[in-house]
Amino acid sequence: MTLSCFELGEQMLSVSEARTALATLIERPLVSERVALTNAHGRRLAEDITATINVPQNTNAAMDGVALAWENNAQTQWALAGDAFAGQAFAGNVAAGQCVRITTGAPLPPGTDTVIMREQLVEQHDSVVIEAPERVKRGQNVRQAGEDITIGDVALTAGTRLDAAALGLVASLGWAQVPVYQRPRVAIFSTGNEVTAPGNTLPSDGIYDANRFTLTGLLIEHGAEVIDLGILPDDFTALTDTLADAAAKSDLVISSGGVSVGHADFTRDALEHLGRLTFWRVALRPGRPMACGWLGTAHTPFVGLPGNPVAVMVTFLQFVVPLLQRLQGRPVTSPRRLQAVADDALKSRFQRTDFIRGIYHNDKEGRLHVRSTGAQGSGILTSMVAANCLIELADDQDGVQPGEVVSIQPLTDWL
Known part of the structure; x- marks a missing residue:
């Protein structure tokens, strides 16, 4: 039985345990x-896409040439009976010993079973001669x-992300609208108070708000619609009003930093006033402290990510992406x-999962290798820009x- 995120207490959680427990915040999928x-x-399909037609709809030519009924290579000259074009089929049957000019995609005329490509033909006024007939195989190029x-086949299953190839497949089945979540x-x-919006003058003790823009990009990449609340003031009433409104209008609320335990914190107080909040220690680096809970009567899930920029990205990929899946x-x-094969020594600690920013590549033999991006401080955003994977x-x-083999999580594939 999976424990909810509120039943785990102060124990140190593994990444897998935290991922599973956090998913219990989602009580039902979206409509x-x-x-x-x-x-x-x-978008993600909410239902299977089932074929109502055959694809292709008709048996057709795979290339330009002539269509005929092939028996053997004794006959090399064939009388032309007409033309078949894509979108304009040949009318009638093709008699024995005759052929029809045909273009790629045109339905194969009745009485034919083989297509000879144009490059193998010598065309005359009312007939064609087949060169090298011994190379012809019955049924070729069809x-x-x-x-x-086939009609009735499930072409795409519910949950499939509609990328360019999937859109083309759906269109080939004649669907003008699709059911999606x-x-x-x-x-x-x-x-x-130290967080400053980009474009404003940076105080001597301030930092620009990078995390909100990182989260915006990650959420858009994973198919979400972002409601940007901006930088909220350290004021209990203002925080409570803004978060209550956000909980009513959103399916998930995320913050980075600013939610802690052990000292006065307006954000924490506002969140606890609106719903139920718990704190975790997760055995990973970067990204150890986390908060989660429900807000409002609708039980809108809340996730408080760590404040360090790299930790935000790592914990988003490990824990928020599964929530979006649910x-x-x-x-x-x-x-x-x-x-992948590690190119250099990598430091870790027993009983903790370490995520190291890495760059993978193939050697001359096609084997996958990986190396660290260098310094791994949780505030070094340039390391995430350089990385194409997490080791x-x-x-x-x-x-x-x-020389040892390690697991890597590619950063360039979001599906």
Whole structure:
């Protein structure tokens, strides 16, 4: 039985335990809606897409040439009976010994079963001569009806993200609208007197608000609609009013930093006033402290991520992405992993999962290798810009030596 995020107490959690428990915040998936196919890129299917036609609809020519009924290579000259074009089929049957000019995609005329490509033909006024007939095989260059998809087949399953290829497939089946899950509406905010919006003068003791923009990008990449609450003041009443409104309008609320335990904190007080809040210690680096809970009567999930910029990205990928999966009717899955050979020594600590920013590449033999980006401080944003993966050193590893195989999570694939 999976414990909810409120039942775990002060124990140190593994990454897997935290990921599973956090998913219990989502009580039900979002409702579905139908959208025009032209607006469906990046959306998640809420229902299966089932074929109502064969694809291709007709048995047709795979290339330009002539269509005929092939028996053997004794006959080399064939009388032309007419033409067949894509969108304009040949009318009638093709008699034995005759052929029809045909273009790619044109339905194969009755009485024919083979297409000879144009490059193998010598065309005359009312006939064609086949060169090298011994190379012809009966049925060649023909695409059968339903060869790709047959009527009744499930072409795409619910939960599939509609990328460019999927959109083309749906269009080939004649769907003008598709059932998709609503985009998760995610409210994000920053807090802290030291946090300054980009474009404003930076105080001597201030920092620019990088995390809110990082979260915006991550959420958009993962199909969410962002509600940007900006930088909230350290004022209990203002925080409470803003967060109550956000909880009513959003499906998930996320903050970075500013939610702590052990000292006075307006944000924490406002969150606890609005709902239920708990704090975790997760055995990972970067990103150890986290908060989670529910806000308002609708039990809108809340996740408080660490304040360090790199920790925000790492914890988002490990813990927030599964929440977005749940909201869109998908099971919680672990991040995609590949295996790579470490090029250099990597430090870790037993009973803690370390995520090291890395760069993977292929050697001359095609084997996947990976190296660290360098300094791994949790505030070094340039390391995330340079990285194309996270090197995952699990809690049963105590460092890695060059030549050993490690797990990596590519950063360039969001699905």
